[in-house]
Amino acid sequence: MLKHSVIAAALSAAVAAPQVYAADKKEQKELAEIRAEIRQMKQAYEARLQAMEQRLQQAQTDGAAAKAQLAAIAGGAPAAAQVAAAPAAAPYVETPAAPAAATASANTASNLFNPNISMILGGTLQNLKQDPGQYRLQGFAPSGGETGPGKRGFSLGESELTMAANIDPQFAGQLTFSLSGENEVEVEEAFIQTRAMANGLNIKAGRFLSSIGYLNGQHAHTWDFVDAPLAYQAFLGGQYKPDGVQAKWLAPLDQFVEIGAEAGSGSAFPGTDRNKNGAGAVSVFAHIGDDIGASSSYRAGVSYLHTGADKRAYEDDGLTNNFSGKSNTWIADAIYKWAPNGNPVNTNFKLQGEYFRRKETGTLNYAVDTDAAASGDYRSVQSGWYLQGVYQFMPAWRAGLRYDRLSSGTQRIGLIDNGTLAWANLPILEAYNPSRSSFMIDYSPSEFSRLRLQLARDKSRPGVTDNQIFLQYIMSLGTHAAHAF
Template identity: 30%
Template sequence: MVKKIVLSLVCTGALFAGNTEVEQLKQQMAQLQKQLEQMQQHIAALEAQTPKETAVAEESLESMEKTSTASVTTLLPDIALILNGGYTSRNVGNDTYAAAAIPGFVEAGNMEIPFNAKDGFNFNYAEVAMSSTVDPYLDASAIFHIRGDGGIEIEEAYFVTRALDYGLRFKAGKFKSAFGRVNEKHHHAWNFEDQELINNALFGPDGLGGAGAQLQWVAPTSLYLMAGFELFNGNPYQGFSAKESASTAVGYLKTSTDVADATLLAGLSYAQGKSEVQNLDGLGDPIPNSFTNYGQTRVYGADLTLEYPFENYGQLIWQNEWMQRDKDVETLTQRQSGYYSELLYKIDENWAMGLRYDDIYQNRTGDSLTSIDHLHRTSVKLEYKPFEFSRFRLQYNQDHSKYIDDQAKTIHEVMLNYTLELGAHGAHAF
């Protein structure tokens, strides 16, 4: 009997224990089910939010990349490389041409010939130009001229304001003057392969300019009207004294307007500084870097350009400029005047041709104001531009402006030149 009771108790305990474990398992399964449902709800919520968060993250990353790129870009200036060279043929030898003179302007043997100096192949220069925005108020540029013989010079290096009120702009450093129509332009932007005769005779191949400051004002009118004033250190080889700083003053007034389909550009320019004349030795030869001051040097200029567009990128340009220099020498005033007239026909976006006539028609110099007038030159050109940044130019000159061994000499000259522009190059003056 006792055995039956004990056995019954054991079975009852076993059954009770089995029921307890089952209940525990059921509770655990219920908890797992609840956790699974919560996890599924959380996953669904995450899936709904992920595209938005991804887009925000991508936008944030893109913004960071742009900011980083912009920061790096602002530290790097735009850089351009310009190459120019070609082949030249003349009816005089290299030494004879180098010894030529322009009476009243350049003594025999003192003429600068920076481009196409030799009869044969010439590599004229490589020009490196750099420009950048410094800050919200200033831009800066520098142009380094590397001659074919390896010599390097700073052609221009200046800063210019970009946020002045009332149409004002200020520039300072070393730069070319905006006197006239072509003085400010660099060689690769010239209409012909050589400089206009009166510009070269008065200002030399580098043009009027140097270390100085400039202030320009654009009038708030529908008609474009710009006035400018500049101060430079004097250059005795241009007739201005170099003994006092800021001794050469330049002023100009420029305008442009549309006339029917054409554009008319005009300007008046003036430069003044103390005169400086090179001293001579007992044999009548110039003494290097020896000058004497006499009164004032005054240079007047006027220019007129008419541009008429055609279809298919064609264009006709008629450009004219006149200059006169009055230079006080002891009790006399020398007067030298000249002009050029260019007719340029751009056939299409690839081909162009041009005709130019230069004449120094008044050249009164010397103690008795003797005159060697009508130093003149005729030039024609044919130009091919495969693309915007490459150019090949064929030009012929019949030059009656040079004297060799004190005798007038007609020089026939043929030039075939190339110009290549690489990199980010700023726009040329209009």
């Protein structure tokens, strides 16, 4: 009996041995694979760390070379000698990516003082029911600036040529030309700004897009609609671009808090050139913003613009009138953006709006340089706003709605109050509340191109409705700076 038990145990052990061996072998193979993956991860991490160290050392070397070049320019010493005297980078372990990184750094160093050049090409086909030559914003004195829907048919639109570069470690500069379809060239922006000031402070000087409001600081090709809101046309002549100086302070907080001030010549609408020393216009602004969870964010702000006008002229019923006095404008702006988990590639939405309120006091001069010339007190409080929403419903495709409304408000005109004139003598200023509704859909094959269709129903004059159709293209060439939030 015992003999049979021993034989059975020996047979069982003989059968189980291959299975145990196979299991051990499988386990050893899995452990070997895990060890191999760990080695690969460690090697990749070390390679990336070495590459980052190389980039840091190369950046230090480039910085020393740039300072040497500047010293040579300023002091007349040979640049090559200054570069040779710059401290050499510390030795590093070369990786396969090093030659490419070194080439990129060399290219960066060689182009350190060369400007980036970008171009924006735009064009529009417009179908307008009403004659654009008769367009006006009833109740508001014309600004003479960028107002109205433009001309019928094909139009080249506004193109831009921008050159920007770092001047030295302390300053950067930018020059932007605007080219109209009528072959007119205008300096849209030409400014220098600081790069290395401490405590979140930044200074800009020259001609620049003012930071009042929200849309004003953005170039037209970044707008979500073909044209500017009616409030911008009525109160800022399209966009406010002062010649002067701007100071901004960014608070060292987790939230976005920005405070700034500007002082300019005052020649830009609603002001005029008054042939005076110092600042002819001042503005102040404050903006705050933050994230709302993982998918949403906002920015809100308030701005104030104080300027003056000396014989700010406009044509009305064949006569030239002008205004002299003070102009004060308040702007409140807000924008809300949503994208699932903060990723706007496939779908996103933004809601944007601004409110304007302007008060002007001074003198209205009627029919200047004619026998019917007369002058009297003038006072007005006018307002306007717009609200728009844009939804990207699939990659490359967006649709949006915008509603604009203006209120000509209360205008006290001394020449009418004392019976010298009637409202029939000042038809453009007669009270009215212009409005407009717009719909757009656009397609962007890439971040460099956009095609847009816009439909609008404009009621800027009493008893007249202008149905407008716009087809627009916007193309970007070259190196272009990132757009604001």
